[in-house]
Amino acid sequence: MAKEIFVSIGVDVDAVAGWLGSYGGEDSPDDISRGLFAGEVGTPRLLDLFDKEGLTTSWFIPGHSVETFPKQMQMVADAGHEIGIHGYSHENPIAMTREQEQAVLDKSFALITELAGKAPTGYVAPWWEFSPVTNELLLEKGIKYDHSLMHNDFTPYYVRVGDIPTELKNYHTTT
Template identity: 40%
Template sequence: MSAKPEASIEQEPWQWEEATWRGYAERVRAGRDLTPRAWPGGARMAVALSFDPDHETLSLREGDTSPGAMGRGEFGSRVGSRRILRLLDEHQIPATFFIPAVSALLHPQEVKAYAAAGHEIGAHGWIHERNALLSREDEYELTRRSADVLESLVGQRPIGIRTPSADFSDSTVEILQDLGFKYDSSLMADDMPYEILSNGQSTGLVEVPMEWIRDDAPYFMMTRFGPHRPYTTPRAWVEIMKDEFDSAYADGAVFQLVCHPHIIGHRSRMLVLRELVEHMKAHENVWYATHGEVADYVWRNAGVAA
């Protein structure tokens, strides 16, 4: 990927030449729509649930090492993850867990429990760093180390990643290619899987897009001395998620969800997550899959060998 045009450094955006603003817009772009003609087993739609066990890393990244901050993160592993695993096991739903390496090292048994239950383990950076602000060397090293840690814990190298900042730097595409990743789940150019383009060229990477709309954090985030306060009740959140699912079901599409054990894992929120799962389960012909399974299926069924 190209570096930022020199002309843009000292100019206001309204002063940019077309080559400059077009270059920014086209550095990473949505390519082919990978929606398959049919889903496995004649299913009407696909459901891809994901959980990001960030735990203590969100505070550690900011240098907040207070016991209070660590305790709020620890809740995700000690309580939230177990409640999520029980719910998924009860309904026999596979999920993908995108885990920062530091979180995995702090809670290795948790990561092993996810894998033992048949869930996919995906990469999510080292310490939930803001990868888009890193040098290429640092981003490469942290991404590689994170994949190494997860492989050492579960015996399988991750094929997918959710970048810890839900964004790409100028180097991310090349790093993911160099490290052998098959798919990403960080970008938001569509609500269906697509191929990632870099400067107009095919990358061979599948995007299983996320969206803040289908994420628990924007609705429930709380920072004691910061601006974030929960602004949505759990009951309101689940109605939004049901609408997202119902619309995807009507379209024969993908319903993709992002949750965090330290956020969704509290009692009132687990109640509505359960309600959402039971709502989905009341519908017939739904394919429940990991993000990796969705990425592999849409790639192969879009007519290109994986």
């Protein structure tokens, strides 16, 4: 009997947002060009590949990408992939006040909820950074897991505060 293997594939659609919020690329035609390629060309190519291989994946989309590439991001939702939050324009959480981070999270949450037709449960940290209040804000929004941490490849990263795992409801594993 064949053993079932589970794999998580996550796609970060940084597109133009990744250059706006991270590297000051808003004035760089080259950076903007790479971002446009990601949204207009890369997204459909990945969707075709995943469809061909029969894979359902998780996409972490900045709110800016939802607004800039509505057709392509709708294709992601229509294909049945999970959609999670990845900031609005790839802002660094460490550089924001709690109120600023909350506003970005609220805006991104609303855009992703509207796109996906349901509230997101996954998150990728822009800049791969967490402020002292990021996890608290995520838990308040019902976010259950983070896809940006990397020190373990076989264990999910549940959103926690104070490095104490939150209660996991309806969590089941299969072996």
